[in-house]
Amino acid sequence: MKKHKSHSRVLMPFKENGHSHKKCLDSALITAEKTCLARGVRLTRLRRRVLELVWGSHEPVKAYDILDKLRDEHSGSAPPTVYRALDFLRAEGMVHKIESLTAYVGCGEPEHRHIGQFLICRACGAVAEMDDAEVRELLAEKADTLGFHIDREMIEIKGLCAACLTENI
Amino acid sequence: MKKHKSHSRVLMPFKENGHSHKKCLDSALITAEKTCLARGVRLTRLRRRVLELVWGSHEPVKAYDILDKLRDEHSGSAPPTVYRALDFLRAEGMVHKIESLTAYVGCGEPEHRHIGQFLICRACGAVAEMDDAEVRELLAEKADTLGFHIDREMIEIKGLCAACLTENI
DNA sequence: ACCTTAAATGTTATATTATAACATAACATT
DNA sequence: AATGTTATGTTATAATATAACATTTAAGGT
Ligand SMILES: [Zn+2]
Ligand SMILES: [Zn+2]
Ligand SMILES: [Zn+2]
Ligand SMILES: [Zn+2]
Numbered sequence A, B: 001m002k003k004h005k006s007h008s009r010v011l012m013p014f015k016e017n018g019h020s021h022k023k024c025l026d027s028a029l030i031t032a033e034k035t036c037l038a039r040g041v042r043l044t045r046l047r048r049r050v051l052e053l054v055w056g057s058h059e060p061v062k063a064y065d066i067l068d069k070l071r072d073e074h075s076g077s078a079p080p081t082v083y084r085a086l087d088f089l090r091a092e093g094m095v096h097k098i099e100s101l102t103a104y105v106g107c108g109e110p111e112h113r114h115i116g117q118f119l120i121c122r123a124c125g126a127v128a129e130m131d132d133a134e135v136r137e138l139l140a141e142k143a144d145t146l147g148f149h150i151d152r153e154m155i156e157i158k159g160l161c162a163a164c165l166t167e168n169i
Numbered sequence C: 001a002c003c004t005t006a007a008a009t010g011t012t013a014t015a016t017t018a019t020a021a022c023a024t025a026a027c028a029t030t
Numbered sequence D: 001a002a003t004g005t006t007a008t009g010t011t012a013t014a015a016t017a018t019a020a021c022a023t024t025t026a027a028g029g030t
Helices: A021-039 A045-054 A063-073 A079-091 A133-145 A162-167 B021-039 B045-054 B063-073 B079-091 B133-145 B162-167
Strands: A008-012 A095-098 A103-106 A117-121 A127-132 A149-160 B008-012 B095-098 B103-106 B117-121 B127-132 B149-160
Touching (some): A045 A063, A045 A103, A063 A079, A063 A103, A079 A095, A095 A117, A117 B133, B045 B079, B063 B079, B095 B117, B127 B133, B133 B149
Parallel strands (some): A117 A149, B117 B149
Antiparallel strands (some): A095 A103, B008 B127, B117 B127
């Protein structure tokens, strides 16, 4: 029994036909800059570059793949370089870690802190992010029947996205 | 709008006061033996021992902690020893991997194949497992609005269990 | 019992992911 | 400029997982 219509947003959709990833990336970087400015935290050149690399595609990116690219640009790069930047970006919500892939994706809406639910296509590898309050509420309710208080939930769903479903008829 | 009462089971509860873990463990091993027999797969001595070690407590166990114990008993143990046994046990549903902890827990109900939802207490480290069809149905519905077809979902919830909540008043 | 084959385990090496610890550099504030 | 703080550089190592191939064990047919 729902009291009101809960919000359910798609924070990061699967990319549609004609998706301009350049725009997508630029907009993400601009949002990140604005958000960091507003919060008084520093999106340094390195952090910005790591964010850019994470946003290179809509597929989760591995930490060591980022590191390889950083090394091409600056020989002083080492694992801590990338993990520190990722830690910062995750703390600020610019990036989420996909635990089941040990990989990282950019967040489509970092300005409002949240932890979404991720849909991962096993065919194309793309990831979409939802932020669905109904799901959260139902889980909270279920947890409550066990006397459990939720701090944080990780929801990672694997399957086939619409595009890959139609291809594999 | 629910058509029927969906089943919602607690496959593995948080341990209650007076919980006899010896019974809990014995029963898990017996169930595992029966289930393997029924399926025509082999619960070898090694696999049984690994299952026993995973079931050592209700807290997720690390692969290399299992390996350390195996090494005490048999010097020929190496990473593949434990990972192969875990792979078998996971495939048969006797053990689940908690992705967000890279650790493994025993399953309370391996005879029916499933992937549950895990509640992880950040204070005592214990894990409970639910298998809630309502949650699954809601997620399927939400995914469907994006044209996404779910194969498998990972739900790991962190928070405080009832016992730890009352302690931390 | 003997042979054959498949499954499980042993063994060595290496890949992948992540953190510790300490030094230096950049930045902000006074 | 002096100071404290934050970020980055640097070296080393910890923690998690798999590849590849050899050997042993178990199952099934003759
Ligand atoms: Zn894009
Ligand atoms: Zn997000
Ligand atoms: Zn128990
Ligand atoms: Zn289970």
